[in-house]
Structure formats: structure tokens, C-alpha cells
Amino acid sequence: MNIDALRSGDRRALARAITLVESTRDSDRGAAEKLLRCAMPHTGGALRIGISGAPGVGKSTFIEAFGSQALAQGKRVAVLAVDPSSAREGGSGGGAILGDKTRMEKLAADARAFIRPSPAGEAQGGVARRTRESMLLCEAAGYDTLIVETVGVGQSETQVAAMTDIFLLLLSPAGGDDLQGIKRGIMELADIVVVNKADGKLSDAATNAAADLRHALNLLRPRLASWSTPVLLVSALEGRGISETWRRVDEYRALLEADGALHARRRRQARDWLWNETREMLLAALKHDRAVGDALESALGEVGDGKLPASVAARALVATFMRSESLATSTAASTVTTPAASTVTATAASTTT
Amino acid sequence: MNIDALRSGDRRALARAITLVESTRDSDRGAAEKLLRCAMPHTGGALRIGISGAPGVGKSTFIEAFGSQALAQGKRVAVLAVDPSSAREGGSGGGAILGDKTRMEKLAADARAFIRPSPAGEAQGGVARRTRESMLLCEAAGYDTLIVETVGVGQSETQVAAMTDIFLLLLSPAGGDDLQGIKRGIMELADIVVVNKADGKLSDAATNAAADLRHALNLLRPRLASWSTPVLLVSALEGRGISETWRRVDEYRALLEADGALHARRRRQARDWLWNETREMLLAALKHDRAVGDALESALGEVGDGKLPASVAARALVATFMRSESLATSTAASTVTTPAASTVTATAASTTT
Numbered sequence: 001m002n003i004d005a006l007r008s009g010d011r012r013a014l015a016r017a018i019t020l021v022e023s024t025r026d027s028d029r030g031a032a033e034k035l036l037r038c039a040m041p042h043t044g045g046a047l048r049i050g051i052s053g054a055p056g057v058g059k060s061t062f063i064e065a066f067g068s069q070a071l072a073q074g075k076r077v078a079v080l081a082v083d084p085s086s087a088r089e090g091g092s093g094g095g096a097i098l099g100d101k102t103r104m105e106k107l108a109a110d111a112r113a114f115i116r117p118s119p120a121g122e123a124q125g126g127v128a129r130r131t132r133e134s135m136l137l138c139e140a141a142g143y144d145t146l147i148v149e150t151v152g153v154g155q156s157e158t159q160v161a162a163m164t165d166i167f168l169l170l171l172s173p174a175g176g177d178d179l180q181g182i183k184r185g186i187m188e189l190a191d192i193v194v195v196n197k198a199d200g201k202l203s204d205a206a207t208n209a210a211a212d213l214r215h216a217l218n219l220l221r222p223r224l225a226s227w228s229t230p231v232l233l234v235s236a237l238e239g240r241g242i243s244e245t246w247r248r249v250d251e252y253r254a255l256l257e258a259d260g261a262l263h264a265r266r267r268r269q270a271r272d273w274l275w276n277e278t279r280e281m282l283l284a285a286l287k288h289d290r291a292v293g294d295a296l297e298s299a300l301g302e303v304g305d306g307k308l309p310a311s312v313a314a315r316a317l318v319a320t321f322m323r324s325e326s327l328a329t330s331t332a333a334s335t336v337t338t339p340a341a342s343t344v345t346a347t348a349a350s351t352t353t
Numbered sequence: 354m355n356i357d358a359l360r361s362g363d364r365r366a367l368a369r370a371i372t373l374v375e376s377t378r379d380s381d382r383g384a385a386e387k388l389l390r391c392a393m394p395h396t397g398g399a400l401r402i403g404i405s406g407a408p409g410v411g412k413s414t415f416i417e418a419f420g421s422q423a424l425a426q427g428k429r430v431a432v433l434a435v436d437p438s439s440a441r442e443g444g445s446g447g448g449a450i451l452g453d454k455t456r457m458e459k460l461a462a463d464a465r466a467f468i469r470p471s472p473a474g475e476a477q478g479g480v481a482r483r484t485r486e487s488m489l490l491c492e493a494a495g496y497d498t499l500i501v502e503t504v505g506v507g508q509s510e511t512q513v514a515a516m517t518d519i520f521l522l523l524l525s526p527a528g529g530d531d532l533q534g535i536k537r538g539i540m541e542l543a544d545i546v547v548v549n550k551a552d553g554k555l556s557d558a559a560t561n562a563a564a565d566l567r568h569a570l571n572l573l574r575p576r577l578a579s580w581s582t583p584v585l586l587v588s589a590l591e592g593r594g595i596s597e598t599w600r601r602v603d604e605y606r607a608l609l610e611a612d613g614a615l616h617a618r619r620r621r622q623a624r625d626w627l628w629n630e631t632r633e634m635l636l637a638a639l640k641h642d643r644a645v646g647d648a649l650e651s652a653l654g655e656v657g658d659g660k661l662p663a664s665v666a667a668r669a670l671v672a673t674f675m676r677s678e679s680l681a682t683s684t685a686a687s688t689v690t691t692p693a694a695s696t697v698t699a700t701a702a703s704t705t706t
Contacts, residue, residue, distance in 0.1 A: 036665055040659065041660075184573055184576060187572075212571075212572060216569035221537055267657045270656045279635065279636050307394075308390065309489060310624075311482055312389055314634055
């Protein structure tokens with residue numbers, strides 16, 4: 001895998017590059033990191049758009065219409081999915097629900113678009129890590145419009161908001177005339193709220209829902225001081241409201257770029273990502289450490305039952321881990337060069353079999 | 354410091370115990386952990402109430418009235434503060450704004466109440482850790498009603514919600530007739546919303562604000578399926594609405610206890626605390642590792658500038674840390690028994706001077 005193939009814009013090369021960074025095989029990681037390092041000078045040029053919505057709000061219909069309009073304007077669109085819940089079927093091109101190409105036929109058929117199903121069967125953090133790396137590869141491959149979608153399981157919206165420039169929340173009236181039951185914490189992330197299915201029988205319900213949402217959003221402090229989160233009525237099915245959504249997205253982007261907020265936000269996101277990765281890698285190494293193993297089980301039990309303060313248990317676990325690491329490495333010193341989760345797991349597994 | 358003095362209910366003994374767990378001196382940590390272990394069988398009996406509100410909403414007046422009513426019902430009340438922003442003045446009994454005894458004269462004068470100012474000048478995580486430990490000590494000392502208050506800087510509300518059974522959000526009309534500018538993310542945490550200052554000139558504004566809030570909360574999925582977050586009108590100054598607030602708190606508690614949710618929530622909170630402590634201790638150890646030092650600075654720079662993917666930088670830092678730990682410890686093996694943040698800091702400092 002080399003950077004020129006990726007830079008050529010060939011979709012198969014991009015797909016192979018993403019498969020490489022998604023690989024959990026230790027032998028692939030070196031090549032993946034080399035590729036990512038080469039890709040970095042060519043990244044950062046795309047607008048990174050996060051889109052989230054519960055099942056049934058018409059997310060794929062919306063992304064199909066929204067992405068197609070971008071293609072019509074000469075943009076190159078890549079769609080990536082963060083979906084911690086779906087099960088892997090038949091490999092990375094398989095049957096994950098999010099990003100499934102059959103959901104977005106027009107986009108998938110267009111040579112200027114790239115759609116990547118979500119890798120699945122992994123911890124949430126793992127999926128998000130690979131999606132971030134895949135975003136970078138898409139940018140290096142020349143895509144100028146990245147759409148990262150999530151169905152909103154667990155913390156996935158927060159993860160997507162943390163890797164994108166603008167976050168769109170999709171809602172739709174569920175047949176009744178209100179929107180009760182918006183997942184807690186998600187409305188706070190939205191830069192733009194889209195009320196989809198504003199058509200046919202749901203038309204009035206959508207209008208009422210939008211009014212309620214505007215009222216509720218009014219109470220919240222805006223994320224960007226100069227921006228007030230709009231609530232847009234859209235019928236992705238009939239193509240209405242899509243241009244207006246793009247107009248608002250572009251307006252937001254201009255605002256971000258004008259006052260340097262985009263640069264600052266991406267810088268902060270990258271650094272937060274660094275700290276989170278580091279924390280998770282260290283925790284994964286501890287969890288898979290042989291010496292920690294049994295102590296961990298009993299610590300979880302005692303802490304959960306209120307017999308031991310978590311702070312005390314944590315100190316003991318960390319102490320055990322550090323001692324164990326020093327012993328393990330002093331006998332087989334130079335081999336520990338890549339102590340990331342996968343390596344450590346592999347090591348732990350091979351020593352116990 | 355022994356457990357009997359703490360269990361006797363003597364306020365000075367409790368104050369000394371909290372000072373011990375707050376101590377960052379390595380020599381105190383062993384005694385602190387011993388005390389905490391002895392305290393654990395006597396913890397868990399209190400209702401843990403989180404209260405947050407921006408400056409100016411009348412938080413201390415509210416807590417004074419709310420706490421006094423609990424005392425009148427024969428309860429024993431402890432008030433702890435999480436305030437990452439204030440500067441330490443004159444030690445732990447000093448002039449931190451939150452929890453300052455002069456703010457709550459009636460409570461402070463009552464022998465059945467305990468008020469503890471916030472320790473300050475520390476990282477947010479550190480303050481929250483010590484507040485959790487202090488909560489346990491208060492429970493062991495026989496307090497059955499814990500109030501953990503925060504002014505809501507950074508992530509402090511989330512931290513307080515993560516260590517309490519019920520979370521009260523205090524708001525007040527600011528003189529205008531609406532509540533615009535509620536901090537993002539905070540409304541989602543509230544189990545009960547209190548609109549304070551529903552008196553005098555602000556009376557109508559408070560009523561309108563409450564109506565707006567009820568409407569907005571209607572759109573959100575409740576945190577507890579069988580609970581719908583009430584919005585209460587309160588005048589802490591005139592003592593109105595305090596009984597109603599207590600009635601709702603008791604109702605919520607009954608609901609939590611009836612279906613086992615309280616036990617499950619505390620179990621989850623304790624385990625989350627364990628993982629978070631472990632992550633932070635490992636990260637602190639890495640940050641203070643001599644070998645990592647320079648690499649960290651350049652990694653932060655390159656990652657922030659988009660020259661290096663955070664995932665790649667994190668792997669390199671973790672690898673450097675693990676190698677360095679093994680070398681450091683193989684030359685001075687048995688000394689590393691308590692690798693928590695403070696120890697590591699002390700070690701790093703002493704080796705560089």
C-alpha cells in the first residue's frame with residue numbers, strides 16, 4: 001500500500017487503505033502507520049460533517065439526498081459510519097446496517113462518492129479510532145466532503161461530534177404530533193437540527209415538532225457564540241429542505257473559518273484524541289496484564305459491592321501493573337516496541353496457551 | 354487517625370479525616386487508605402444529593418433552607434463542594450467560595466450539620482476523587498444526607514452527577530423574563546429542576562421560565578423510565594417550595610429503592626470510578642515519566658498541527674513509557690509500590706532537581 005495509489009483517487013485503493021488501518025493484526029499496524037504518516041500532509045481539507053439520528057428517522061434517505069446535492073455541486077463525498085452495535089458479517093464490505101451501500105443507491109453508483117460500511121464487533125472506542133483514521137485517508141484521497149453518520153448507540157454521537165466540524169441531528173415525528181423521547185445529551189451536540197419526514201401525513205406534526213424544538217433550543221447556551229442552532233423542516237423523500245440545509249452548513253462553515261474557530265477546534269479535537277488514545281491503550285495494557293488479571297476481577301467485585309473505595313483499588317491495580325511490566329520487560333526487554341491493545345492481547349494470549 | 358474517632362460522630366474527627374484523604378503527601382496516603390478501608394463497611398447509608406447552579410442563582414440560600422429543613426426532620430446533613438476553579442487560600446479550611454461556612458450561617462451553627470469547603474488548586478479529576486472519598490467518610494461518621502454542590506465549571510456537574518443518587522439543577526430568572534443561556538449538557542443531568550427566586554419582582558419571570566423548562570424537558574427521554582423531571586418554583590429566601598422539593602426528592606428516592614435501581618446505579622458509579630481512576634493514574638504516570646517528557650511535547654505539537662495522527666503518536670508515547678518504566682524499575686525495583694499521580698510527581702521532581 002503506498003501513498004500514490006491513495007492520492008490517485010482510486011476508490012479501490014482507498015478501500016484497501018481503510019482495510020489496512022482497520023486491521024487488528026499486529027503485522028499490519030506498521031504499514032498502516034507508515035501510510036497514515038504519509039497521508040497527513042494531504043489531510044484537513046475536507047468539511048467534516050457528523051450526522052446522527054435514531055432508527056426510523058430516514059437517515060439514509062437524507063444522506064442520499066444531501067450527498068447527491070453535494071455531488072451535483074462538484075464536490076466529492078465520502079460517507080463513513082460509526083456503528084458500535086452492528087455485528088460483522090462477511091468482512092468489512094459486508095452487511096453492517098449503517099453505511100450499507102444498498103441503502104444509498106444513487107450515491108453508491110456515483111464514481112465521485114465513496115461509501116464505507118461500519119466496521120463492527122469492536123469496542124466503541126476502537127470503532128471511533130478507526131473512523132478517525134479512515135477520515136484522514138479519505139481526505140488524502142481527495143474527498144472534500146466527509147459525512148460521518150451514527151445511529152446513536154451509547155456514546156457514539158459524542159464520539160462523532162468530537163471528530164467533526166459540524167453536527168447535524170436528524171429527528172422525525174413518529175406518527176404522533178410530538179417528539180418525546182429525544183436521547184439525553186444529544187440535543188446539546190447539535191449545530192443544526194433537521195426535522196425529516198415533513199411530508200404527507202406527518203407534515204403538520206413536523207411543523208409542530210420544529211416549533212417545540214426551537215423553543216427548547218432557545219434555552220440553551222449556543223456552542224458557538226455567534227451561532228443559533230436552526231431547526232429545519234426537511235422532506236428527504238421529496239427533496240425539500242436539502243438546499244436550505246446545505247445553505248446553513250455553508251454558513252456555519254464560513255463562521256468557523258472566519259474567526260479561526262475551525263483551526264482551534266480541530267487542534268483541540270486532535271489533542272483530546274491523543275489523550276484518550278493514550279489512556280485507553282494504557283488501560284488495555286493493564287487489563288490484559290497477566291499479573292493484574294485475578295486482582296482485577298476481585299477489585300471489580302469489591303468496588304461494585306461497596307467494600308473497597310475505587311481510588312484505593314485503582315492504586316493497587318496500577319502498582320501491580322507497573323511491577324509486572326518491569327519484571328516482564330526486564331527478562332524480554334527489547335521485544336516491547338508496540339504496546340498497543342492488540343499487541344498486548346496477543347502477548348497475553350500466547351503466554352497462557 | 355482511627356475509625357472509632359470518626360464513627361463517634363465528632364465533627365473535628367471527620368474534618369481531620371477529610372484533611373488526611375485530601376493530603377497530597379505520599380506519607381499520608383497509606384494512613385488515608387487504611388482509614389477508608391475501615392470506613393467502607395459503614396458507608397452507603399446516606400442519600401447522596403448533587404446540587405448545581407451558576408453563580409447568582411441563590412445556591413447557598415437554597416442549600417441553607419433545604420439543609421435546615423432536613424435537620425428539623427431529624428436528619429444529619431453534610432455539605433461538600435466540588436469547585437475546580439477556586440484558588441486555595443489558607444489551607445483546606447480557608448476561603449474557597451463554595452462551601453464557605455459564612456455562606457450558610459444557620460447550617461454551620463448547627464451541631465448536626467457538617468460543611469466542608471472545596472479543596473482547590475487541583476486538577477478537576479483530583480477534586481472529584483477527594484470529594485468521593487470525603488463522602489464515604491461522612492457516611493461512616495453517621496451523616497444520612499449528603500449534599501454535594503458545584504458551581505458548574507468545566508465537567509464538574511457531570512462529575513457530581515456521577516457520584517450522587519439524585520441531581521438537582523438550580524436556575525433563576527436573571528432579571529429578564531427568560532432563562533436563555535443554560536449551559537449545554539446540564540439540563541440532561543437534572544432529576545429535579547428548581548427555579549429559585551420565585552419571589553418579589555422576579556415572581557412572574559420565574560413562573561414563565563418554569564413553563565418554558567417543562568416544555569423543553571418534555572422532549573427529552575427521562576433518565577429513569579418511571580420518572581418525569583419536575584420543574585419546581587422555589588423562593589429559598591422566603592422558604593417557599595422547600596418542602597415540595599424534599600417531597601420530590603423522597604419520591605425519587607423511593608422509586609430508586611423500590612426497583613433496585615439505587616443499588617445498580619451505585620454499583621455502576623463505583624466501577625466507572627475505578628476505571629476512570631485507573632486511566633488517570635496511568636496517564637499521570639506517563640506524563641511524569643522522564644523518558645516520555647520531551648516526546649510528549651513534540652507529540653502534542655505535531656498532533657495539534659495535524660502532522661501526526663493522534664493514534665500513531667499515542668502508540669509511540671505508550672511504547673516509550675513502558676520501556677522507560679521497565680528500565681527505571683529494574684534498577685530500583687522494589688521501591689515502586691504506589692505509582693499514583695502524587696508519588697510519580699514527587700519522584701519526577703526529585704530526580705530533576
